[in-house]
Amino acid sequence: MYVCNCNGITEKEVDEAVRSGAERWDDVHTYFDCAPCCGKCECDIAEAICKSRLAPETKTEAEPLFGTPALGMAT
Numbered sequence: 001m002y003v004c005n006c007n008g009i010t011e012k013e014v015d016e017a018v019r020s021g022a023e024r025w026d027d028v029h030t031y032f033d034c035a036p037c038c039g040k041c042e043c044d045i046a047e048a049i050c051k052s053r054l055a056p057e058t059k060t061e062a063e064p065l066f067g068t069p070a071l072g073m074a075t
């Protein structure tokens with residue numbers, strides 16, 4: 001879902017920006033090398049940043065699928 005229509009930034013892309021250190025709505029624009037135009041997305045991006053900060057615990061639970069050695073493969 002788009003959170004910034006002027007620049008085509010999605011919630012998923014906000015997650016990416018937050019993981020790279022974005023802390024404020026204008027940091028997200030800077031991360032994608034663009035600038036806020038109308039400013040209508042400030043609240044939506046701020047909310048998406050909050051969601052992203054709360055989500056890492058859920059995301060780390062799913063990561064072992066690729067990081068865990070298969071049973072019987074240990075040396």
Ligand code: FES
Pocket residue numbers: 003004005006007035036037038039040041042
């Ligand atoms: S919707 Fe993001 S700057 Fe306009």
